[in-house]
Amino acid sequence: MTYAKQMLEAHPRGAAVQTGPLIECIEACLDCAQSCTACADACLGEADVHSLVHCIRTCLDCADICATTERVLSRQTEFEADVARGVLQACAQACRTCGAECERHAAHHQHCRVCAEACLRCEGACTSALSALAA
Amino acid sequence: MTYAKQMLEAHPRGAAVQTGPLIECIEACLDCAQSCTACADACLGEADVHSLVHCIRTCLDCADICATTERVLSRQTEFEADVARGVLQACAQACRTCGAECERHAAHHQHCRVCAEACLRCEGACTSALSALAA
C-alpha cells in the first residue's frame, strides 16, 4: 500500500472526495511532477538542446503545477471544492500541453516518451478527480 | 526597480504579455505566497488555534498556488497562453477563498487582516493579467 493511500485512510475526518480517484490523482501528480523535472533536465543535457527549448519550458511549468495540485489534493481538512477544481483544471491543461510537446520528441528521446506517458496519465487522473468532485 | 522588473526587461525575447500587469501579478503572487505561509504559521501559534483551522488550510493552499503562478508568469520563453490562463484562474479563485476566510478573522488577528489585503491585491492582479492575456 502506498504512503498516499495509508495517509488518506488515517485521516480523522475521512476523505473529502471519493477515495479511488483522489489517490490515483495524488500519485499521478507525484509521478508527473518528478518526470517533468527529470525530462527538463535530460533535455538540457542533450546535444540538440536548442530544439528542445519548448519542451524544457513546458516541463518546468508542468512540474510546478503538478506539485501544487498534489499538495492541495493531499489536504482533506476544510476542503474547498472551488479551489480544488481550479488547480485540477489548470493541471489537466498543463499536462495536455506538456504531453503533446513531449510526444513530438518521443521518437528521438526516451525521456520524452516516458514523460509524455506520465502527462497523459496525470491529465486523465485530473479529469477523473474533477468528475468525482462534481458528483 | 524590483528584481522582477529588471529580470523581465533583460529577457532576450521580451515579455510574452503586456509588461505592467505581468510584473504587478508576479510581485503580488510573491507577496501573497509569503503572507499566506506566514499567516498559516501565525494562526498555528494562536491560543485559539481550533477556531483558525479553516484559515490555516486555505492559507496553505493559497501559498502553494501563488508560488506556482509566480513561477509560470516569470517564464517568457515559449509562453503558453492556455497554461498561464489555467493557473491564473486557479490563483484568482484561491485568493478569493483565502481572502474571504482571512477577512472573517481580521478584527481579531492583525496577521489575518494583512493577509486578507495581500489576497485581495493578488486576486485583482490575476484578473488584470487574465485581461492582458486575452488582449
Next chain:
Amino acid sequence: MTYAKQMLEAHPRGAAVQTGPLIECIEACLDCAQSCTACADACLGEADVHSLVHCIRTCLDCADICATTERVLSRQTEFEADVARGVLQACAQACRTCGAECERHAAHHQHCRVCAEACLRCEGACTSALSALAA
C-alpha cells in the same frame, strides 16, 4: 519500474551519482514530502489540534525540504556535488526532527505513525546518498 528509475536510465549523460542510492533517495523524498503534507493536514483535522501544533510545523518544513531535495537530485546535468550535499544534509536533519516529533504521537494517531516511518526511511536514504556522493 517506477517513473523515477525510467527517467534516470533515459538521461543522455547518465547519472551523476551511483544509481541505486540516488533512485532510493528521490523516491523516499517524494513519499516523505507527501506524507508530511498529509500529516500536517490530518493533525489540523484532529480534535486535539492544540497538542499537535509542533507536529504540524515540523511537517510543513519537512514537506518543503523533501520536495526541494527530490528536485535537486532528479537533475543530473551539470551536477554540483556541493549543492546536493547541502540539501541532503538539510533534508536528513529535517527528517530526523520531524520523525522524532511524529513518533511522539504515533501511539495516538495513525497518520503520525506512518509519517514517522516515511521520515525515518527518508533520513536513511539521504545518509546513503551522502555516502554515495563522497565515494
Next chain:
Amino acid sequence: MTYAKQMLEAHPRGAAVQTGPLIECIEACLDCAQSCTACADACLGEADVHSLVHCIRTCLDCADICATTERVLSRQTEFEADVARGVLQACAQACRTCGAECERHAAHHQHCRVCAEACLRCEGACTSALSALAA
C-alpha cells in the same frame, strides 16, 4: 513596510530569531528565487543556449532552495534552530555556486548580471541569519 515585515510583527509569539536579519533573509530569498527562475528562463531563450546549460541548471536548483528557505524562515511557531540552520547552510551554498556561474556570463547577459547580484545578496543574508541563529 513590506508584507514580510508586517506579517512578522503581527505574529502572536514574536520572532524566533533577531528580527532584522530574519526579514532581510526572507526578502533576499524571495528576490533570489524569482531572479533564478527568470534567469533560467532567459538563458533558455538565448541563441547561445548550449553555452548556458550549466547556468540554467544551477538557477533551477537555487530557485527551489531559496523558495524553501523563505518558507522555513517565515514560520516562527515552534521554530527548530537545527532545521533552520540546515536550510540556511544549503541556501548559502546554492547561492554561492549559482552566483559564481551567473557572474561568468554577466558581461554578455544582463539577466545573468542581475541574477548574480541577487545570489550574492542572498548568500550574505543567509550568512547573517546563521550568525543571528547562533547568537
